[in-house]
Each structure stands twice: as structure tokens, then as C-alpha cells.
Amino acid sequence: MLNAAQLAEFEQNGFLKGDVILSASEVDHLREELDLILEGKTVKKPVLQHNMRPEEADALYKGMKMSVTEKVIQIVNTWMASDAYMQQCAHPVICQEVAQLCKTDTLRIWHDQIQYKPPITGGPTPWHQDHPLWPVIQPADLVSAWIALDDAVIENGCMWMVPGSHKWGDQQKYMASDDKFMPYHRQPGFLPEGAEVKAVPFEIKKGQVGYHHSLTWHGSPHNRSEMKRRGFAVHYMPGHTVYAPTSAHPMIPYVEVKEGEIMAGEHFPVVYNVG
Ligand SMILES: O=C(O)CCC(=O)C(=O)O
Numbered sequence: 001m002l003n004a005a006q007l008a009e010f011e012q013n014g015f016l017k018g019d020v021i022l023s024a025s026e027v028d029h030l031r032e033e034l035d036l037i038l039e040g041k042t043v044k045k046p047v048l049q050h051n052m053r054p055e056e057a058d059a060l061y062k063g064m065k066m067s068v069t070e071k072v073i074q075i076v077n078t079w080m081a082s083d084a085y086m087q088q089c090a091h092p093v094i095c096q097e098v099a100q101l102c103k104t105d106t107l108r109i110w111h112d113q114i115q116y117k118p119p120i121t122g123g124p125t126p127w128h129q130d131h132p133l134w135p136v137i138q139p140a141d142l143v144s145a146w147i148a149l150d151d152a153v154i155e156n157g158c159m160w161m162v163p164g165s166h167k168w169g170d171q172q173k174y175m176a177s178d179d180k181f182m183p184y185h186r187q188p189g190f191l192p193e194g195a196e197v198k199a200v201p202f203e204i205k206k207g208q209v210g211y212h213h214s215l216t217w218h219g220s221p222h223n224r225s226e227m228k229r230r231g232f233a234v235h236y237m238p239g240h241t242v243y244a245p246t247s248a249h250p251m252i253p254y255v256e257v258k259e260g261e262i263m264a265g266e267h268f269p270v271v272y273n274v275g
Pocket residue numbers: 115125130144146158159218219220231233
């Protein structure tokens with residue numbers, strides 16, 4: 001359970017580090033399940049499994065410049081392929097804390113995702129806000145839990161966050177980054193008064209959870225280290241999230257409700273309910 005200081009920190013920054021909630025053996029189990037999914041060995045399948053960045057880029061490895069095909073392996077709805085990941089989505093501590101952050105008594109899974117950046121070839125995840133990618137659900141007050149399956153540190157491409165940016169509304173089209181992956185605003189005059197785009201690293205230990213608001217600016221750079229960087233994010237909907245069909249999204253084929261109705265259904269399961 002989060003205390004008042006943690007809730008205030010999230011309110012101010014739009015992100016928060018939680019505790020280490022998984023033991024080494026629990027992380028090992030999730031890693032083994034992930035390997036089975038990556039190898040296509042599970043009976044049930046996720047919604048999507050692909051490389052988000054099949055691009056060539058230069059990398060420095062042991063002092064030598066080499067060309068690599070970048071990879072960020074994204075798996076969407078791991079919970080549909082693996083009971084262990086479903087249990088993880090329903091983790092009682094995480095769900096209770098997300099419910100506190102969302103100020104709700106009910107949580108459903110919007111979707112989950114693995115982002116795996118392999119050693120050396122791991123590519124960047126560009127700066128973004130989550131909700132502008134999900135206009136099909138409203139309002140923009142979701143909270144995500146990001147669980148590290150490896151220590152996520154600067155060297156292997158941990159996420160970076162911009163404090164306070166969750167209060168600036170939809171800024172997605174103004175977001176850009178320099179060659180060091182630091183974000184800036186294309187039209188700074190459109191930012192609220194006093195807003196400053198200053199990114200901070202969000203390092204998360206293996207088994208630890210981090211939370212972020214669905215409007216917080218975030219992204220993660222390359223992994224040019226020899227470490228893997230595997231992260232599991234669960235994007236939770238508070239009880240009042242409704243369907244607003246506006247654009248394409250990989251989860252649309254699974255929607256069973258009508259416009260304006262609560263986004264319920266077997267593919268958006270309730271994982272927390274104290275109402
Ligand atoms: O894993 C990452 O680096 C990015 C994940 C992300 O964008 C998210 O969880 O919203």
C-alpha cells in the first residue's frame with residue numbers, strides 16, 4: 001500500500017518507484033515463460049509479437065564500430081499466452097497500489113506488453129505519451145505498472161521520464177528528441193507556463209515495480225550493453241474507462257461493447273475489485 005508521501009510524489013511527477021515485489025525465483029519463472037513465448041512454444045498466443053525497430057544502426061562494441069539490426073521485441077497481451085503473466089497482472093500489491101493511484105475501486109487490464117531490448121542490438125523506444133496512442137479508451141487517466149525482469153539501468157536502456165508532464169495534456173505531436181535521446185518540445189510556447197522538459201532516468205531493479213501515468217512523457221534509449229533489458233508493463237484501466245472508437249488499435253478486434261460503454265469483456269478482465 002502506498003503512503004501519503006508516495007501518492008503526493010506521483011501526483012507531482014506522474015511516475016513513482018514501488019518496492020521490489022518479486023523474488024528472484026518468481027522473476028526466473030517469468031523469464032522462462034517469456035522464452036517459451038519468444039520461441040513460439042506456448043499453446044495459447046499473445047495478441048502481437050514483433051520487432052518494433054527492424055532498422056540498421058551503428059553501434060560501438062568493444063571499441064569497434066559495427067552495424068547492427070536493432071531490436072525491440074514487443075509482445076502484447078502476454079497474459080493471454082501464459083497463466084504466470086495473468087497472475088502477475090493480478091498481483092495484489094500492484095493492483096492495490098494502482099487502484100490508489102487511479103483513485104478507483106476496480107481495475108481492468110487494457111493490455112500488457114513486454115519490451116525486450118537484447119544486448120548490443122537493443123533499439124530505442126521513442127519518446128511518447130501512452131494515452132495519445134490509445135484514444136479508443138477514455139478518459140486519459142490510466143496508470144501502468146512496469147516490472148523489471150532484469151535490472152533496468154541507464155546502460156541497458158531503462159526508461160526515462162519527464163517530471164510533471166502528465167499535467168500538460170496531449171503533447172504527442174510536439175515531442176522530439178536530440179541525438180542523445182533527450183526530449184524537447186517543438187513549440188515550447190504551447191507548453192503550460194512554468195513547464196520544463198527535463199528528463200530523468202527511471203532505473204528499476206530486477207523484480208521491482210515502477211508506475212507511470214498515461215500522459216507522462218517517457219521513452220527508453222538503445223541497449224548497447226551486454227545485459228538484456230526485459231520489462232513487463234501492464235496498462236490498467238480504472239473502473240470508469242469507456243470505449244471511444246476513433247482509430248485503429250491491435251485490441252479493437254477484441255472489443256465487445258458499444259461506444260460510450262465501460263470497456264468490459266473477457267479480453268479486458270477485472271483484476272481488482274473492492275466495490
Ligand atoms: O519498456 C519500455 O522501455 C517502454 C515501455 C512503455 O512505453 C510503457 O510501459 O508505457
